[in-house]
Amino acid sequence: MNVLIVFAHFDAGSFNASLLTTAIETLKGQGHEVRVSDLYAMNFDPVTRPTDFSTPENPDHIRYDTEQRHAVKTGTLPADVQAELDKLMWCDALILQFPWYWFGLPAIMKGWVDKVFAMGAAYGQGQWYNRGALKGRRAMLAFSTGCFPSMCGPDGINGDMEIILWPIQNGILRFTGFDVLPPHISHSVNYKSHDQRRQMIDDYATRLRGLFDDEPLPFNDREDFTKDWRLKPGITPRAVGQIRALPGVEGPAS
Amino acid sequence: MNVLIVFAHFDAGSFNASLLTTAIETLKGQGHEVRVSDLYAMNFDPVTRPTDFSTPENPDHIRYDTEQRHAVKTGTLPADVQAELDKLMWCDALILQFPWYWFGLPAIMKGWVDKVFAMGAAYGQGQWYNRGALKGRRAMLAFSTGCFPSMCGPDGINGDMEIILWPIQNGILRFTGFDVLPPHISHSVNYKSHDQRRQMIDDYATRLRGLFDDEPLPFNDREDFTKDWRLKPGITPRAVGQIRALPGVEGPAS
Numbered sequence: 076m077n078v079l080i081v082f083a084h085f086d087a088g089s090f091n092a093s094l095l096t097t098a099i100e101t102l103k104g105q106g107h108e109v110r111v112s113d114l115y116a117m118n119f120d121p122v123t124r125p126t127d128f129s130t131p132e133n134p135d136h137i138r139y140d141t142e143q144r145h146a147v148k149t150g151t152l153p154a155d156v157q158a159e160l161d162k163l164m165w166c167d168a169l170i171l172q173f174p175w176y177w178f179g180l181p182a183i184m185k186g187w188v189d190k191v192f193a194m195g196a197a198y199g200q201g202q203w204y205n206r207g208a209l210k211g212r213r214a215m216l217a218f219s220t221g222c223f224p225s226m227c228g229p230d231g232i233n234g235d236m237e238i239i240l241w242p243i244q245n246g247i248l249r250f251t252g253f254d255v256l257p258p259h260i261s262h263s264v265n266y267k268s269h270d271q272r273r274q275m276i277d278d279y280a281t282r283l284r285g286l287f288d289d290e291p292l293p294f295n296d297r298e299d300f301t302k303d304w305r306l307k308p309g310i311t312p313r314a315v316g317q318i319r320a321l322p323g324v325e326g327p328a329s
Numbered sequence: 330m331n332v333l334i335v336f337a338h339f340d341a342g343s344f345n346a347s348l349l350t351t352a353i354e355t356l357k358g359q360g361h362e363v364r365v366s367d368l369y370a371m372n373f374d375p376v377t378r379p380t381d382f383s384t385p386e387n388p389d390h391i392r393y394d395t396e397q398r399h400a401v402k403t404g405t406l407p408a409d410v411q412a413e414l415d416k417l418m419w420c421d422a423l424i425l426q427f428p429w430y431w432f433g434l435p436a437i438m439k440g441w442v443d444k445v446f447a448m449g450a451a452y453g454q455g456q457w458y459n460r461g462a463l464k465g466r467r468a469m470l471a472f473s474t475g476c477f478p479s480m481c482g483p484d485g486i487n488g489d490m491e492i493i494l495w496p497i498q499n500g501i502l503r504f505t506g507f508d509v510l511p512p513h514i515s516h517s518v519n520y521k522s523h524d525q526r527r528q529m530i531d532d533y534a535t536r537l538r539g540l541f542d543d544e545p546l547p548f549n550d551r552e553d554f555t556k557d558w559r560l561k562p563g564i565t566p567r568a569v570g571q572i573r574a575l576p577g578v579e580g581p582a583s
Contacts, residue, residue: 122437123430123437136340139430176443182437186437189436230560234495238492239495241495306484315573317484318489
C-alpha cells in the first residue's frame with residue numbers, strides 16, 4: 076500500500092524525527108511504499124494568499140475555496156501545492172505527524188491542510204463525510220505532547236481528548252472521507268527517560284503494523300442526517316461531536 | 330478599555346474586512362482604545378523556527394516552548410513577536426477575527442498564537458486556566474463560515490459548535506487565563522443577500538457593545554481538579570470538554 080507521512084518538526088535530532096525514521100523503516104519493512112512531506116525541510120509556505128492563483132476566476136474578489144476549485148479544474152494550482160495534492164491522491168493511508176502545539180496542528184501543518192485539501196479535489200459537490208473524495212483511504216494523527224494522559228481523559232483539566240481532536244479528526248479527516256484511526260499519542264515526552272522514549276518509539280512501530288488492519292473510529296454517515304443536516308429521529312450519535320444529542324444528555328450550559 | 334483585534338483576511342473588499350471596519354468604529358465610538366494586528370498586511374510569518382532564537386539556551390536541541398521562556402526572560406524574542414506580545418499584554422480584550430478554515434484558525438493566525446502566546450509570558454510555572462497569566466482579560470472569537478447553523482448544533486453533521494471550538498476556546502484562550510465570551514459567528518456569508526450581510530454587520534456592532542458586559546462561558550477552575558488533573562469527586566463539569574464526566578453520561582465508543 077501507499078503511505079504518505081506529513082511531518083512537521085524542525086529538528087532532525089528530535090524525538091519526533093526518531094518516530095519518523097521508525098515509521099519509514101517499519102512501513103517499508105512491511106512492503107509498503109512510503110513518501111514523506113517534511114514540511115520544514117521543504118520550507119513549505121502555509122499561508123493562503125490570493126497570489127496562489129495565477130489565473131483566478133474572480134480576480135476582484137478572491138474566495139479561497141472556489142478559486143481552489145477553479146485552479147484544480149484548470150490545472151493551475153501552485154506547483155508545490157499540486158505536488159502535495161498528487162501525493163495525497165496517491166496514498167492509501169495518510170499520517171500527520173507533529174508536535175502538539177496549542178491543542179492542535181502547528182501552523183505549518185494547518186496551512187498544508189488549508190492549501191492541499193482543495194475544494195474540487197478533496198471535497199465538494201456533495202462529496203463529504205462518508206461520501207468524501209478521499210473515501211477508502213485511512214488517516215491517523217501521530218503526535219507528541221507535553222502533558223500527561225490524565226489531563227486529557229473525559230474528566231481531565233484539558234478536556235476529553237476525543238473532544239479536543241474533533242475538529243481535526245472529524246472536521247478535516249472524516250469530512251474528506253478518510254477512515255480515521257485512533258490517534259497515536261506520545262505523551263509528556265520531555266519528562267521521560269532515554270529508555271522510556273526508546274520504548275515509546277517501539278510502541279509506535281508496533282502500532283504502525285496495524286495501520287491497515289486496526290478498526291477506524293465510528294462516525295455517523297451522511298445518510299443519518301436530515302436534509303437540514305441534523306441527526307434523524309431515532310438515530311443514535313456514534314461519535315463525541317454529537318454527544319449532546321444523546322437521549323437524556325443536556326450537558327453544561329450552552 | 331484597550332482592545333486588540335487580530336485579523337486574518339487578505340482581501341480589503343471582503344465581508345470580514347467590513348466587520349473589522351465596523352468593529353473599530355464601534356469600539357472607538359464607545360471610547361475604547363483599539364489596536365489591530367492585520368496579519369496579512371503585516372506579512373506575518375506564522376512558522377515557528379529554531380532561528381527565532383538568536384541566543385538559545387540549548388542550541389543543540391531546540392525546544393520551542395522552553396526557548397520562548399528563555400527569550401522572554403532575556404528580552405530576545407524576535408522583534409515582530411515581541412511587538413505582538415506587547416499588544417497582547419496591553420489589551421483588556423482580545424478579538425480573533427478570521428474566516429473559518431477547516432473548523433479552526435487559518436494557518437497565519439494559528440502561527441500567531443504559536444509564536445506570541447509564549448511560555449513565560451502567557452502561561453507557565455503554574456499559571457494556567459483561571460490562574461493563567463492573561464487572567465482578568467476577555468477574549469472572543471469572531472468568524473465567518475460557509476456552513477449553516479443547523480450543521481453545527483448539538484445534533485448537526487459537523488458536530489456541536491461548542492465541541493468544535495473547545496481546543497481554541499479552552500485550550501488557547503481559557504488556558505492562558507482569559508474570560509472567554511461566546512463566539513460571534515457570521516454563518517454562510519456567501520449565501521446571503523447584500524441586505525442580509527448588512528444586517529450581519531450591524532449585528533456584530535450590537536454584539537461588540539456588550540464586549541465588557543456579556544457573561545463569559547463557564548469553565549471549571551484549576552481548584553476543581555485533583556493533583557493529577559482530574560475533576561474532584563462531587564464536582565460537576567461546567568463545560569462541554571468534560572461532558573463525559575457527567576453522571577450517567579458514558580457517550581459513544583471511546
